[in-house]
């Protein structure tokens with residue numbers, strides 16, 4: 001995804017795991033710093049001794065060219081270089097385990113937000129079972145105030161192959177595996193938009209399944225929920241476009257609530273224009289791009305599962321005029 005598009009939708013092009021805003025990501029940064037400190041210390045000791053040995057024992061003019069005395073089998077030294085690394089590994093192992101259990105052991109509280117994210121080639125379906133909302137590629141959650149925690153628990157499923165769900169500033173990676181349900185959770189403390197990526201190679205458009213997470217202040221989130229729960233808008237002027245939509249194959253893959261369209265293979269379009277990008281981040285969601293997408297998705301996203309709809313220009317105009325009303 002281009003930097004320019006990233007800037008348009010207001011997210012950093014390079015998510016930084018050292019700039020966490022959510023509880024599990026804070027924990028991951030803590031354990032990362034501890035590991036980095038230990039390995040940096042080891043590096044400095046080993047590199048320092050190496051440099052010392054290279055300088056102190058270098059060849060000097062007047063050396064007689066014989067080998068130095070050969071020392072073999074010092075129990076003390078061998079014990080030291082066995083026991084010390086063993087202890088270091090134990091410390092790293094126990095610390096990491098403690099963090100993993102602390103993160104994975106958190107269970108959902110009754111007032112936590114419950115979201116299901118389904119990985120697809122190559123986009124993310126996002127369902128809010130408790131709220132009756134279905135959307136795609138742009139996860140919206142409330143901010144979690146430490147005084148009034150509102151974590152989001154995410155159920156992860158795959159419709160096809162293995163994907164991996166990763167928003168570096170919010171939580172660690174969790175694989176998204178066909179036939180298996182995984183869980184993760186986030187507890188973002190700062191409103192903003194955070195960018196994530198599929199982190200498991202899943203085919204041609206592995207790099208083309210962007211995920212953004214927008215963290216809203218509570219009232220703003222409530223407004224977003226209300227807008228998403230609303231039925232699709234019915235604008236009389238674009239009924240001709242809606243008729244095109246419901247008379248061709250669109251409806252076998254897409255849902256627009258309140259119309260005969262109830263397909264589930266592609267993204268729910270009830271509020272498609274509320275989303276910033278098309279094709280999971282391959283293009284900004286503008287009427288021109290939408291037209292190009294419906295005409296031939298592969299022109300924007302080679303390999304996309306949606307077929308070119310082979311509509312006439314007139315049908316295309318009407319259809320796009322209809323789609324852009326779905327705010």
Ligand code: CUA
Pocket residue numbers: 119120122162163164198199200201202203205206207209
């Ligand atoms: Cu989905 Cu890589």
